Amino acid sequence: AHFNSVKALGDATIYVPTRRAARALRGVFVDRLGSRSAILPVIRPLGEFDEDEAAFEADASAAIDLAPPITAAERLLLLAPLVRAWKRRLPAHVAALFDEEIVVPASAADAIWLARDLARLMDEIETEGTDWTRLADLVTGNLAGWWQVTLDFLRIVTENWPNLLEERDRSNPAAHRNALIRLEAARLKRNPPAGPVIAAGSTGSIPATAELLAVIAGLPSGAVVLPGLDLMLDEPSFAAIAAPGARPALLGHPQYGLAKLIGKIGVLRGDVGEIAVAERPLALRAALVGEALRPAETTELWAQTRARFTAGDIT
Numbered sequence: 022a023h024f025n026s027v028k029a030l031g032d033a034t035i036y037v038p039t040r041r042a043a044r045a046l047r048g049v050f051v052d053r054l055g056s057r058s059a060i061l062p063v064i065r066p067l068g069e070f071d072e073d074e075a076a077f078e079a080d081a082s083a084a085i086d087l088a089p090p091i092t093a094a095e096r097l098l099l100l101a102p103l104v105r106a107w108k109r110r111l112p113a114h115v116a117a118l119f120d121e122e123i124v125v126p127a128s129a130a131d132a133i134w135l136a137r138d139l140a141r142l143m144d145e146i147e148t149e150g151t152d153w154t155r156l157a158d159l160v161t162g163n164l165a166g167w168w169q170v171t172l173d174f175l176r177i178v179t180e181n182w183p184n185l186l187e188e189r190d191r192s193n194p195a196a197h198r199n200a201l202i203r204l205e206a207a208r209l210k211r212n213p214p215a216g217p218v219i220a221a222g223s224t225g226s227i228p229a230t231a232e233l234l235a236v237i238a239g240l241p242s243g244a245v246v247l248p249g250l251d252l253m254l255d256e257p258s259f260a261a262i263a264a265p266g267a268r269p270a271l272l273g274h275p276q277y278g279l280a281k282l283i284g285k286i287g288v289l290r291g292d293v294g295e296i297a298v299a300e301r302p303l304a305l306r307a308a309l310v311g312e313a314l315r316p317a318e319t320t321e322l323w324a325q326t327r328a329r330f331t332a333g334d335i336t
Contacts, residue, residue: 031060032216036237038223040066067223067230070201087204088190090197093140099185100136101129103177108132111170143178147195150228153179199229206233213240221246225282238286245286250279250293251311255326259290261318271316305330 030050037043043064050061091099108131146153156172186192192200206229209218218240224247225231237243251259254276262271263280271277283290299307312326 029216030062032214033062034214034216034218035062035064036067036218036220036223036233037064038067040069042066042222067220067233068198068202068227070205087197087200088186088192090194091186091189091191093194095191096140096193097133097136100139100177100182101132103181104135104139105129105132107174107177108135139178143182143193144195147193147199148227150199199227202227202229202233206236209233209240210236214242216242218243219246220244222248224248224278225285226278231282231285234282235286238288246296247279247282247293249275250283250290251276251307252290252293252295253308254311254315255319255322256290258315258319258322261316274316275314 035046037046043066046064047061050059153175156175218237220234220237220243223230223234225234234245238245259276259280261267262274262276263284267277280290283293298304308329312323315323
């Protein structure tokens with residue numbers, strides 16, 4: 022996207038990861054404009070969209086039917102009694118499974134702590150779009166009995182909690198955010214804006230966000246700025262990181278999320294262009310870090326890439 026005049030700024034929409042990033046970007050525009058007057062671009066944090074605005078779209082049924090998110094305090098206060106009820110019957114349940122007794126603290130404070138952990142787990146599962154039913158097959162063997170106790174605890178979420186939310190016409194915060202992101206993606210696809218649409222700084226670690234970024238990349242005037250994509254890493258190493266069924270250790274690699282994202286967008290790494298060339302010290306630092314984080318599958322290539330660095334570069 023190119024801005025040929027100050028007036029063109031007002032036609033652009035820019036998505037950034039957080040509110041803080043949005044404030045910082047507005048500040049940069051103001052500083053660069055100096056004394057000139059201009060309408061700034063619409064700058065939106067990803068995941069924070071206006072439900073009221075969506076309700077006035079032509080196809081607004083999904084936005085109108087979306088239940089508002091439950092507050093953190095209300096969620097804890099509703100989960101805690103369910104946790105206490107489960108803990109009161111836990112000793113008998115465990116004794117029936119293992120022919121042994123167990124003492125479980127069941128104070129209100131304990132219930133609040135467990136409820137907080139349960140709420141955090143709910144957010145993680147719903148953020149990733151994972152199916153709760155898949156948990157049943159995670160553990161086998163000697164620990165399977167204790168895992169059944171865990172699954173029984175999680176029935177608070179899978180069975181009781183949805184009914185409570187429905188009674189109060191509320192939704193979980195993570196599910197609500199995902200729904201808003203997908204509504205925004207559908208809106209952009211249905212009515213592509215005339216001006217530039219840019220998403221910058223997000224790695225698409227949340228599946229719903231990755232879907233939105235893929236839609237933005239496919240717009241006639243859309244662009245996605247990928248933060249930190251390593252264009253210098255050799256192809257075998259990048260392919261090892263992005264390979265389906267990669268080792269669990271590779272899931273934490275800094276390039277793993279970006280590799281998934283460009284796959285979701287439907288482009289190859291070679292199709293990604295650089296918007297600026299880093300100064301040599303920064304480029305060397307990035308290359309050195311990339312080599313240090315090279316996946317184990319291609320560490321033999323260190324001998325070939327060593328020639329890229331001199332003793333002066335490293336010191």
